[in-house]
Amino acid sequence: MAFIDYYKTLGLTKSATEKEIKSAYRKLARKYHPDLNPDSKEAEKKFKEVNEANEVLSNAENRKKYDKYGKDWKHGEEQERAQRQYSNRSQQQSRSQGFNGGDYSDFFESMFGGDSSSSGFGSTPKFKGHDFNSELHLNLTDVYTTQQQILTVNGNKIRLTIPAGVENGQSIKIKGKGGPGINGGPNGDLYLKFVINNDTNFKREGQNLYKDVAVDLYTTILGGEITVDSFDSKVKLKVKPETKNLSKVKLKGKGFPVYKKEGKFGDLIITYRIKIPTSLSEKEIELFKELQKLQKK
The missing domain is CATH 2.60.260.20 (Urease metallochaperone UreE, N-terminal domain)
Incomplete structure (x- = not known):
């Protein structure tokens, strides 16, 4: 996976504050939103990149991992932990009964959910794709009745049923509509936040x-x-x-x-x-x- 400079994506430096990250994301998300650029593939691509960058940098823990591990930020700690656990287990087995190659596959199968054909020595485990975060802006009159909308996320169209009575700031998870999985892993999820403008005198x-x-x-x-x-x-x-x-x-x-x-x-x-x-x-x-x-x- 090629390295993506999320700071550069948002037009920021590595020393950017939380407030600067939030402000840059909102500005660029509005600029490249598919609803404002319905026929622009480039805008769709930029919108995806901006959302991905914000997902990482707006979360303090994710940002810390990204700064430490770079492109492998999401799985760096998992790989280190797996290596440590495997090393400890191997040493224990060697002392008691000697090394057994079958146990190696079983270990990685339990860690990453793979099978013996995909989790053996030298293979890469499967990982879930990135989760995406997005906002859907509606008027209060829009959510008085149940309605359907078609959203464009990461180049894909999603038909969404919005139940009547949804609240301002409420978020829902749309399973499997995030980034693609790594090495055949499951797709990430889309977290959609509703921003509701009160256009009435109520x-x-x-x-x-x-x-x-x-x-x-x-x-x-x-x-x-x-x-x-x-x-x-x-x-x-x-x-x-x-x-x-x-x-x-x-x-x-x-x-x-x-x-x-x-x-x-x-x-x-x-x-x-x-x-x-x-x-x-x-x-x-x-x-x-x-x-x-x-x-x-």
Whole structure:
């Protein structure tokens, strides 16, 4: 495997800070994202390289191994450990009954999951490929219902079903969609993080939604009926007489879908905000003065 300079891939030096790595990755991932470069094979290649570099350098432990082992960073410690364990075992066997070549194959089979034909002397064990990390940006309205999307990762198209109710920052694992395995080993996995932009006037907290609704002064004093928007429909509400400012009403089952629970929804919590009338006519001002006098009696 040819050596890849991950620092150079991100336009950084070996002394780069964690913050600099994160900033460089985000900038380049946006620049080369397949959705922004749908017909560019070069952009796909660059996007793959940027993700691979970030996977290694953004993880402190992976970065330490990379700095120490270079292109063999992922398996350097495993190979050293295998050699030490084999050496210890060989010495013990030599002292007790002499060297047995069959035990050598059995040892590497237990370590790396190979068979006797692929794990004998001079062969290279199989290893899982690199895991990939990526982000999928959606609007809140997109995840109110279950939907399907086709993603392009490492040049491959993946059809993904996104269940309703997925949360901002939530990650899922897509097995086998990472980097190719080494020496016939299994592919790595793809870890996909959801970044959800709230493009509505609702506030979301888990499965519940929150919304402020303006109610005119007269309705809050005398009571009445108003119509408010839920996330997907309109709802009529009765306002009780003498309703106070910032009073709350819970609409059960009118919130956001619960993740992977078909037909189950959270609640919608409405907060009433009294709207003070402005641009009063002379008649209205006179009536308010009359009310003021009555209050003082």
